[in-house]
Each structure stands twice: as structure tokens, then as C-alpha cells.
Amino acid sequence: MHEPTRSLVLWFPDWPVTAYLREATTSAAARAGAPIAVFERNxxxxxxxxxxEQGVRRGQRRRDAQAACPRLVVIAADETRDHRVFSPxxxxxxxxxxxxxxxxxxxCALRARGPARYYGxxxxxxxxxxxTLEEQGITGVRAGVADGPFTAEQAARATRVEAPVRVVPAGEAGAFLSxxxxxxxDASIAPSHAIGEFAGLLARLGVHTLxxxxxxEVDRVRERFGEPGVRSHxxxxxGDSRPVQPRxxxxxxxxxxxxxPPLELADQIAFxxxxxxxAFVTGLGALDLVCTExxxxxxxxxxERSERVWLHPGSFDAPAVVDRVRWQLAEGGKDVFPMGVAxxxxxxxxxxxxxxxxxxLFGAGTDERVHHALSRVQxxxxxxxxxxxxIGGGRWLAERQVPVPWGDRAVTTKERARPWPGSLPDPLPATVFPEPRLVEVTDIAGAAVSVGEREVLSAPPAHLDAAGRRRRIEAWAGPWPISERGWDPLRARFAHRFQIVDAEGAAWLLICEAGEWRAEGRYD
Structure with a gap:
């Protein structure tokens, strides 16, 4: 086993919160200094x-944290965001x-010898x-120097705000950790061990400190815990023998x-x-790479900031990059950048x-020609x-038709998988009207058919008047109630859905809402 090397560890407390604030500097939470907590698995x-200060602690359940701090801003954990902000x-x-x-x-960790010799x-x-980090607006960072990255990390975590640097002299790591x-x-155990399992087992054995x-004895540790236990020992x-592995x-x-000065016109910015x-596309090409997102x-x-990830069905070239900048400006415009883009x-x-x-080898295929033509139109x-x-999620057929701009990835999988009580089961109508068409459903005497309070029809449907034609109804099924947003008087909807077959063999999907009949689709 190698001797531990002097290591310097920089610890950024509560980095997920810092990463969120550095990306959301214009948000209301960031401006007001509201209490923020990042949650993962509740x-x-x-x-x-x-x-x-208001009692929120790591490891708390969401309901306990919100009970301690009702004004708490809840943020979902995002490891990609944390690494993206940490990389610069x-x-x-x-x-x-x-x-x-x-x-x-x-x-992060680095070898201490070089910086120590350079900075004295x-x-x-x-x-x-x-x-230097404080000059960049990153405050509260702690530093620890010790034999090995593990001891240096513990030294950094043992610091205080008024004394953010802790140096453990060479050869005294064991006494410091004791x-x-x-x-x-827990963080140093192999992935096969559950978090807290190793420490909990040691506690049950009466071992509470390092x-x-x-x-x-090492042999007893190996018999009980295997090689991961020997490493933790x-x-x-x-005796942390891990070397710092520079990236x-x-x-x-x-x-x-x-x-x-800042520009206001999209054409000027695109130019x-x-x-x-x-240069962006050429730089990627020099590394035999292309950008797909x-x-x-x-x-x-x-x-002000506007940030978005654009997708491409193939790969981006320079004109496509400029187009995305122009489109993003068109979506925000002067509402987002009243003083121009800097x-x-x-x-x-x-x-x-x-x-x-x-x-x-034999030129572009059909898909590439289609993509080229559609991209030029776009x-x-x-x-x-x-x-x-x-196909997206929803209870109404028109809602389930989601138009996705060419080149973007459809992200409706979760919407489709979500439970939608009242949605129409398969098979769906082949023809869906963008706006349900007004129709009339009458009984044998010519009176309008309605649905009562107990979902009972006033009379059996006999005729359907649709598109200026009167059809005799041969068979029908329903009603199936649909109720949405009953708590919102402005957006609440309550209707009944029917399936009917006319004398010509055509099948229709109808809805009856507030006494009006409309055709949602047709089974062709």
C-alpha cells in the first residue's frame, strides 16, 4: 500500500442550491433570498x-421541511445542472x-505539494x-489539507465560517480522524453496500468512532466485511493511499x-x-465530432437570461446554429430583453x-432529402x-394530437403513461375533428335528447343530424361521464360521451355537454 500523499480538498457546502441560484439569478426566489431546499426522492x-435557520435539515422529509418552513421554495435535484455549473x-x-x-x-481535490511550493x-x-473563488461570487467554500483525499475532505468539513481552512499536519491523520x-x-464504501448499512452495523457491534x-484487527475486518471493509479500515x-487523479x-x-452596444434586432444578432x-462547427469537426443537441x-x-436546448434529427451545421439563435430570439423578443441582447x-x-x-456511398437517401427540404422551409x-x-396525453381527442416542431424530440411519453380517468380507450377514431362539430341528436318524435341528473337519457336516440344530413341511428352506447377541474369554476368541464352507428354503417364519437351535442371524431 502506498503512503498517503498530501492533498488539498475544496468543499462547496450545499452546492445544489448554489448551482440553482447561479443559473436562476433573475428568479424571484434568488432576488428575495427566499429559503430554498433541493429534494431527491422526497x-x-x-x-x-x-x-x-428555520429548522430545515438534510435528510428531512418534504412534509417535515415544509412544516418547519412554510415559505420554503422546493427545487428538484438535478445532477446534470450541478455538474454543468461546477465545471466552469x-x-x-x-x-x-x-x-x-x-x-x-x-x-474537488488536488495535490497539495505544487500549490504549497508556489504560494509559500x-x-x-x-x-x-x-x-479567488470569492472574487467570482462563490462564497462559503471550505478547504482542508491532509494526508490523502479522505482525511482532507473531513478536515474541510470540520472547518467553520470564520476559519475556512484546516490543515492536518503530516503523520497526524489518524489522530485527527479518531x-x-x-x-x-458511508461515502467510501463500495456501491454494493447500502448507504448507512456499514455504519449501522458497526454501531450495533459497539464501534461508534473511526x-x-x-x-x-485487519484480519477480523476482512472476515466480516471483505475488501471494502479493509479499505474503510x-x-x-x-492510511488513505488513493492518489489524486487529475481530470x-x-x-x-x-x-x-x-x-x-447591445443589439435589439434578431437579424443583427444572427448576422x-x-x-x-x-468556428463552433469547425472546432467540432477537427475532433471528428458533430453536435446533435x-x-x-x-x-x-x-x-436577463434565456436558455434552451435545441435538438436536431441529424447534426447541426453553421446555418442551423444561426437559425436556432434567431428562433430563440423570436420566442422571447423584447418581452425578455427590453434593453437588447449583450x-x-x-x-x-x-x-x-x-x-x-x-x-x-451512393448519395443521400430519401430521409436525408426529406429532412433537407423540411429544414429549408423551417x-x-x-x-x-x-x-x-x-400522440400525447389527455381526455379529449383534440388534446392528444401534439404538434412537435420538426427536429425536436417528442417528450410526451410521461404524459401518455399518466393515468387519465375518463379518457377514451383504444381503438381511437381514425378521424379526429380539430374542433368538435355541432350536431343534433333527436328521438323518434323529433325532440332533442338530453342527459338527466342520474345519467339517464330523456329518450333513446333515433336520428343524427350532421353536416346537413339526417341519419337514422342503428345502435348506440353510453353515456360515459367526463369531469375535469371541478374545483375551478372558470375551467371546469362536465360532459357525457357516446358512441353511435348510423344506418350507413358509419360510427361516430359524440359528446353531450351543457345540452349541446358535438361530434369529436368518426370511426372510418
């Missing part, structure tokens, strides 16, 4: 200082000291990094354009993006090997000018 995983921070740290390892979003000591190096509870080992665990004794900085694939879009960020003169940033959200998107007329229908 448990608090991070919370702001104002939420903590790590890049900034690498400018001070190269060789940074991202342990997870909000926690381990504590001095840590203070320089914290001061009084700490065994629960700090010092007590380190005093156990070494950590508890201060390979990713290539700079994004492009940014600043406008001085200013042409060179950046060419593009993130466009627009920054206003007063800090900058645009484009970055690849998803990339793929260029070989997967190469043209065929570029001339706008993002929502070319759409493809997909």
Missing part, C-alpha cells in the same frame, strides 16, 4: 442558510493549480484559492459572442453569430462521432412552421 439533500468553477481553479480531480459536483505553504495556497463518527465512511474501528486509520480538461467546444457558428444562452444588457453563448449539449453522420418560415404530430 428528502432534503441540500438547503440554503435561510432555510437552515473547476476550470477557474485549474488556472491557479493544475491537476484538479472532481470527486463529485461541489467537491499549504494554508497560504488554500487561502489564495478561496479568495474522534469522528463512523458514519463518515478510532475504535481503526483499533480492530485503512481510511479510518489515516483531463475537456476541449473548449463552446463559443461566445459579446455585443457592445453577428455567423463567424462564431462557423445545442444549448443556446442569451444574456440581456441587465442580466451576449450569446452556444455550446454542445450532446455530441456524436462524425462517422455516424457521414453521407452514404429556416425560411420559422421554428414552428413545420410540425409532426405525436
Amino acid at each position: 428528502l432534503v439533500v441540500a438547503c440554503s442558510a435561510s432555510a437552515r 468553477v473547476v476550470a477557474h481553479i485549474e488556472q491557479l493549480a493544475p491537476g484538479v480531480q472532481i470527486v463529485r459536483a461541489g467537491l 505553504g499549504e494554508a497560504e495556497a488554500a487561502h489564495v484559492m478561496l479568495a 474522534p469522528l463518527p463512523v458514519t463518515v465512511l 478510532g475504535a474501528f481503526a483499533e480492530m 485503512a481510511l479510518a486509520a489515516g 483531463t480538461p475537456p476541449p473548449e467546444l463552446h463559443r461566445e459572442v459579446a455585443f457592445e 453577428g453569430m455567423r463567424i462564431a457558428a462557423d 445545442l444549448r443556446v444562452e442569451l444574456i440581456g444588457d441587465r442580466g 451576449g450569446v453563448r452556444i455550446s454542445p449539449e450532446a455530441i456524436d462521432a462524425a462517422s455516424h453522420h457521414a453521407k452514404g 429556416a425560411m418560415l420559422g421554428h414552428r412552421s413545420v410540425v409532426t404530430p405525436v
Whole structure:
């Protein structure tokens, strides 16, 4: 086993909250300093200082946290967001000291020897990094220096606001770790162990501190816990032999354009993006990559932001990138950027090997020609000018037809899977009218048929008047009630659905709402 190396760990407390605030600087919660908590599986995983002051704690259930703080802003955990915001921070740290390892979003480690020699000591190096991060608007960061990343992390977590740096002298890791509870080992156990299981078992054995665990014989630990237990035993004794594994900085694939003074016209902004879009696509091509999902960020003169991920059925070229910038501006316009756009940033959200998107040996196929034609129409007329229908969720047939702009991915799977009481089961009508058509249903005497309070018809339906023609009804089924938003007097709906077959063999789907009959669709 190798000797532990001096490591410097930077810990960003409650990073999920910080990441959310750095991406939502214009939100009401960020402006008002409201208490915020990030939840995963209905448990608090991070919370702001104002939420903590009102009794919110990590591990709390959502209802307990909201009972302690009724004004709590609930945010869903998003690991992608945490890493996306953390990556530029790590890049900034690498400018001070190269060789940074991202342990997870909000926690990074690096070898202490180089920065200590350059800045005149381990504590001095840590203070320089914290001061630089504070200049970037990131406050509350803690630093720990010790033998090995594990001990350095515990040292960082043991700091206070007034003393954010803790240095454990070389050779004293075991003494520092000795009084700490065994629960700090949970994150270091192999994935096969459940969180808290290892510490809970040690507690049942009467072992509550790392010092007590380190005093156990290694052979007994191996017999009971296997190799993961032996590794945790070494950590508890201060023998963390893991080296810091620096990341390979990713290539700079994004492009940014600043406008001085800010521009208001979409055509001017799109024209200013042409060179950046060419450089963006060329940079990816130099690495034999293409962009299949593009993130466009627009920054206003007063800090307004508009951010969206655009999809592409193939891969983005420079004109397609410029089109997405123009479309995003058209969706927001002066409502979002009243003082103009000060900058645009484009970055690849998803990339793929260029070989997967190469043209065929005998030219473009039918799908590529169709895509080329539709994309050109879309570029001339706008993002929502070319759409493809997909089946979505809902109780009414017209709601289930969801038009998706060409090139976007349909995201209606969850909507379809959601329970929709009152929705029509398969098979669905082949013809669905965008707006239900007004019809008349009468009985044998010619009187209008209605539905009573107990869902009983006033008389059996005998005739259907639709599209200027009178049809005799041969068979019918129903009524099936549909009730929506009964709590909202403005949006509430209550209707009854019927299926009928006329004398010509045509089957109809009808709804009776507030005494009016309408045709929703026809079974062709």
C-alpha cells in the first residue's frame, strides 16, 4: 500500500442550491433570498442558510421541511445542472493549480505539494484559492489539507465560517480522524453496500468512532466485511493511499459572442453569430465530432437570461446554429430583453462521432432529402412552421394530437403513461375533428335528447343530424361521464360521451355537454 500523499480538498457546502441560484439569478426566489431546499426522492439533500435557520435539515422529509418552513421554495435535484455549473468553477481553479480531480459536483481535490511550493505553504495556497473563488461570487467554500483525499475532505468539513481552512499536519491523520463518527465512511464504501448499512452495523457491534474501528484487527475486518471493509479500515486509520487523479480538461467546444452596444434586432444578432457558428462547427469537426443537441444562452444588457436546448434529427451545421439563435430570439423578443441582447453563448449539449453522420456511398437517401427540404422551409418560415404530430396525453381527442416542431424530440411519453380517468380507450377514431362539430341528436318524435341528473337519457336516440344530413341511428352506447377541474369554476368541464352507428354503417364519437351535442371524431 502506498503512503498517503498530501492533498488539498475544496468543499462547496450545499452546492445544489448554489448551482440553482447561479443559473436562476433573475428568479424571484434568488432576488428575495427566499429559503430554498433541493429534494431527491422526497428528502432534503441540500438547503440554503435561510432555510437552515428555520429548522430545515438534510435528510428531512418534504412534509417535515415544509412544516418547519412554510415559505420554503422546493427545487428538484438535478445532477446534470450541478455538474454543468461546477465545471466552469473547476476550470477557474485549474488556472491557479493544475491537476484538479472532481470527486463529485461541489467537491474537488488536488495535490497539495505544487500549490504549497508556489504560494509559500499549504494554508497560504488554500487561502489564495478561496479568495479567488470569492472574487467570482462563490462564497462559503471550505478547504482542508491532509494526508490523502479522505482525511482532507473531513478536515474541510470540520472547518467553520470564520476559519475556512484546516490543515492536518503530516503523520497526524489518524489522530485527527479518531474522534469522528463512523458514519463518515458511508461515502467510501463500495456501491454494493447500502448507504448507512456499514455504519449501522458497526454501531450495533459497539464501534461508534473511526478510532475504535481503526483499533480492530485487519484480519477480523476482512472476515466480516471483505475488501471494502479493509479499505474503510485503512481510511479510518489515516492510511488513505488513493492518489489524486487529475481530470483531463475537456476541449473548449463552446463559443461566445459579446455585443457592445447591445443589439435589439434578431437579424443583427444572427448576422453577428455567423463567424462564431462557423468556428463552433469547425472546432467540432477537427475532433471528428458533430453536435446533435445545442444549448443556446442569451444574456440581456441587465442580466436577463434565456436558455434552451435545441435538438436536431441529424447534426447541426453553421446555418442551423444561426437559425436556432434567431428562433430563440423570436420566442422571447423584447418581452425578455427590453434593453437588447449583450451576449450569446452556444455550446454542445450532446455530441456524436462524425462517422455516424457521414453521407452514404451512393448519395443521400430519401430521409436525408426529406429532412433537407423540411429544414429549408423551417429556416425560411420559422421554428414552428413545420410540425409532426405525436400522440400525447389527455381526455379529449383534440388534446392528444401534439404538434412537435420538426427536429425536436417528442417528450410526451410521461404524459401518455399518466393515468387519465375518463379518457377514451383504444381503438381511437381514425378521424379526429380539430374542433368538435355541432350536431343534433333527436328521438323518434323529433325532440332533442338530453342527459338527466342520474345519467339517464330523456329518450333513446333515433336520428343524427350532421353536416346537413339526417341519419337514422342503428345502435348506440353510453353515456360515459367526463369531469375535469371541478374545483375551478372558470375551467371546469362536465360532459357525457357516446358512441353511435348510423344506418350507413358509419360510427361516430359524440359528446353531450351543457345540452349541446358535438361530434369529436368518426370511426372510418
